[in-house]
Amino acid sequence: xxxxxxxxxxxxxxxxxxxxxxxxxxxxxxxxxxxxxxxxxxxxxxxxxxxxxxxxxxxxxxxxxxxxxxxxxxxxxxxxxxxxxxxxxxxxxxxxxxxxxxxxxxxxxxxxxxxxxxxxxxxxxxxxxxxxxxxxxxxxxxxxxxxxxxxxxxxxxxxxxxxxxxxxxxxxxxxxxxxxxxxxxxxxxxxxxxxxxxxxxxxxxxxxxxxxxxxxxxxxxxxxxxxxxxxxxxxxxxxxxxxxxxxxxxxxxxxxxxxxxxxxxxxxxxxxxxxxxxxxxxxxxxxxxxxxxxxxxxxxxxxxxxxxxxxxxxxxxxxxxxxxxxxxxxxxxxxxxxxxxxxxxxxxxxxxxxxxxxxxxxxxxxxxxxxxxxxxxxxxxxxxxxxxxxxxxxxxxxxxxxxxxxxxxxxxxxxxxxxxxxxxxxxxxxxxxxxxxxxxxxxxxxxxxxxxxxxxxxxxxxxxxxxxxxxxxxxxxxx
Numbered sequence: 001x002x003x004x005x006x007x008x009x010x011x012x013x014x015x016x017x018x019x020x021x022x023x024x025x026x027x028x029x030x031x032x033x034x035x036x037x038x039x040x041x042x043x044x045x046x047x048x049x050x051x052x053x054x055x056x057x058x059x060x061x062x063x064x065x066x067x068x069x070x071x072x073x074x075x076x077x078x079x080x081x082x083x084x085x086x087x088x089x090x091x092x093x094x095x096x097x098x099x100x101x102x103x104x105x106x107x108x109x110x111x112x113x114x115x116x117x118x119x120x121x122x123x124x125x126x127x128x129x130x131x132x133x134x135x136x137x138x139x140x141x142x143x144x145x146x147x148x149x150x151x152x153x154x155x156x157x158x159x160x161x162x163x164x165x166x167x168x169x170x171x172x173x174x175x176x177x178x179x180x181x182x183x184x185x186x187x188x189x190x191x192x193x194x195x196x197x198x199x200x201x202x203x204x205x206x207x208x209x210x211x212x213x214x215x216x217x218x219x220x221x222x223x224x225x226x227x228x229x230x231x232x233x234x235x236x237x238x239x240x241x242x243x244x245x246x247x248x249x250x251x252x253x254x255x256x257x258x259x260x261x262x263x264x265x266x267x268x269x270x271x272x273x274x275x276x277x278x279x280x281x282x283x284x285x286x287x288x289x290x291x292x293x294x295x296x297x298x299x300x301x302x303x304x305x306x307x308x309x310x311x312x313x314x315x316x317x318x319x320x321x322x323x324x325x326x327x328x329x330x331x332x333x334x335x336x337x338x339x340x341x342x343x344x345x346x347x348x349x350x351x352x353x354x355x356x357x358x359x360x361x362x363x364x365x366x367x368x369x370x371x372x373x374x375x376x377x378x379x380x381x382x383x384x385x386x387x388x389x390x391x392x393x394x395x396x397x398x399x400x401x402x403x404x405x406x407x408x409x410x411x412x413x414x415x416x417x418x419x420x421x422x423x424x425x426x427x428x429x430x431x432x433x434x435x436x437x438x439x440x441x442x443x444x445x446x447x448x449x450x451x452x453x454x455x456x457x458x459x460x461x462x463x464x465x466x467x468x469x470x471x472x473x474x475x476x477x478x479x
Contacts, residue, residue, distance in 0.1 A: 027144035030214050031159050034093075034137065035166035040207030042167065043174030044200030045100050048107060050175065050291045053275040053435070054284050055193055056110045060436035063271055065115040067432030069103075070267075072123020074425040077418070080127035084135055090214050092132035097208040099125020104204055107197050137163060139217050171295020174200075178288030246415045251408050254461040257454035259420050262397055263427030264447050265360060269294060269390055271432055276440045278383045280373045286383070294387040294394075301356075301395025346407065349400045350462045356396030357455055359389050364444050408465075 052062030084092040099122040106118035137159055145155040181196045246252045269291075278290045363386050373379065401420065409416035435443070 026215055027140050027147070030140050031137070031162055033210050033213055034133070034140075035163045037093075037097075037207040037210035038133070038163070039166050039170055039173070040203045040210065041097060041100055042170040043177070044104060044203045045174075046171050046295075047174030047178045047288065047291070048104060048197070048200060049270055050274055050287055051178065051193075051284070053271045054279045054287060056107070056115070061110060061112065061115055063432050063435045065119045066271070067429050067435075068116060069119040069123050069126075070425050070429035070432065072120045073126050074123075074422055074429060076124040076127040077421055077425065080131040081135075083128050084131045088217070089132045089136035089139065090211075090216050092128050093136060093214070094208065094211050096125045096129020096132055097204065097211060099123075099129075101201065101204050101208065104197055104201050108194060108201075133163075136214070136217065143217070168299035169295070172292050172299060173295075175288040175290075175292035175295060179285060179292060180288075182285035182288060246409075246419050249409075251461060251464075252416065252419060254457045254464075255404065255408070256419070256423055257450070257457045258397075258401060259423035260427045261447070261450045261454040262401060262420075263424035264431055264450055265390075265394060265397070266424075267428040267431035268443065268447060269387075269394070271435045272440055272443055273386070273390070275435075277367065277371075277386065281379050281383050286380075290383050290387040293384050294391040297388045297391030298395040301392050301399070346404075346462050346465050349404055349407075350459065352396055353400050353458065354455075356393040356400070357451060359396075360393035361448070361451065363389050363393075364448055368441060368444050 049066065052066055053060075054062075056062030056065070087095065099118075103118045103122045106114040138156060141156040141159040142152055144150070144159070145152040148155075177199065178196060181199065182192050274287045274291070278287050282290065366386070371382065374382070405416045405420060431443070438446075
């Protein structure tokens with residue numbers, strides 16, 4: 001280019017760069033806003049969920065309400081993506097917040113007439129908000145990568161890292177608020193819990209207001225709008241395929257028990273642990289403290305496990321997710337190299353999951369064989385120690401299941417994650433429904449049996465994957 005051409009184009013280039021910088025800032029701003037909004041909403045909901053089995057005890061109203069909520073979530077999860085595509089991700093996010101707000105308001109006047117409808121609606125709203133979150137965050141990352149000439153996989157990983165890093169702290173923050181507001185003798189009074197729920201309503205309202213400041217994606221980075229007749233039929237066909245087809249995959253059948261146990265162990269800490277272990281030893285206000293410890297250890301382990309959750313390799317100076325690398329294999333030689341690292345990843349996940357499972361087995365056997373409510377320092381320390389150990393197991397399990405799905409089901413990740421949420425939510429719902437009718441000891445025995453089944457199937461899956469890799473390597477060497 002000569003100097004004259006350069007001078008003629010200098011001014012428009014400066015304007016374009018300024019506009020591009022502003023657009024990039026808007027994308028990162030949207031991630032900050034989305035992360036803060038979810039933190040404000042879920043610090044309130046998470047802490048309230050922990051209290052349901054100890055506050056709304058009349059005819060097990062709190063526990064049954066949560067069972068209805070997760071059953072509703074399981075059913076509506078099958079149709080949530082259709083709602084998000086019809087409304088757009090931003091509007092879907094705002095709609096989703098209304099369910100949490102209504103559920104919190106129902107807790108101010110808890111009865112079967114208020115809690116049951118609110119729980120059913122929250123199941124629908126929760127399914128919509130989570131699909132909307134994934135859609136919006138991915139679309140924002142794609143737009144940012146395109147505007148900044150960055151690799152899409154790297155940006156998606158960075159944006160998800162910020163969101164989940166912020167979200168992981170919701171249990172810790174929300175339960176500290178519970179601990180602060182329900183102490184000094186307020187734990188048994190209606191006034192104490194009413195004040196707490198009003199504070200949580202304000203937090204949720206602020207989160208909803210923040211959602212309104214998100215930029216509308218206007219279809220950028222998202223799938224296009226649905227055509228009424230044809231798209232409804234194609235969506236039904238796609239839904240049937242995503243729900244039914246994965247069940248013919250042996251790998252999915254072997255990992256489903258792990259999905260089920262994931263839900264069981266989460267529901268146990270929300271329904272059984274707070275009711276039978278924490279409340280007798282520490283009181284209702286102690287639920288906040290113990291669950292803050294649980295949330296802190298869960299968040300730390302989730303952060304440490306995030307390296308495997310977004311497992312990547314360095315190619316050409318950039319770090320890319322494993323699923324992306326696998327999809328870009330051009331020939332058999334490249335795929336063999338990647339498959340070798342995949343097998344190493346599976347073995348790593350196996351050892352890590354073993355550690356998490358062992359931690360939770362210790363707690364279950366401790367409660368079954370040895371634990372008794374005691375007074376003094378040890379009476380306070382034991383529930384907190386159990387919460388910490390359980391949080392370690394939960395953090396490990398959640399991150400490694402996500403990593404496992406990304407590794408094993410790279411050709412149908414969406415369908416695999418759908419199966420994960422359906423089975424996990426169904427098992428959570430089952431615990432809440434069964435909780436009023438079976439003892440703590442019976443629940444622990446069911447969980448131990450479930451963990452043994454899940455871990456046995458998982459080990460068999462790992463060995464199966466290793467043999468498959470060994471066979472493919474032998475064929476490659478022979479050719």
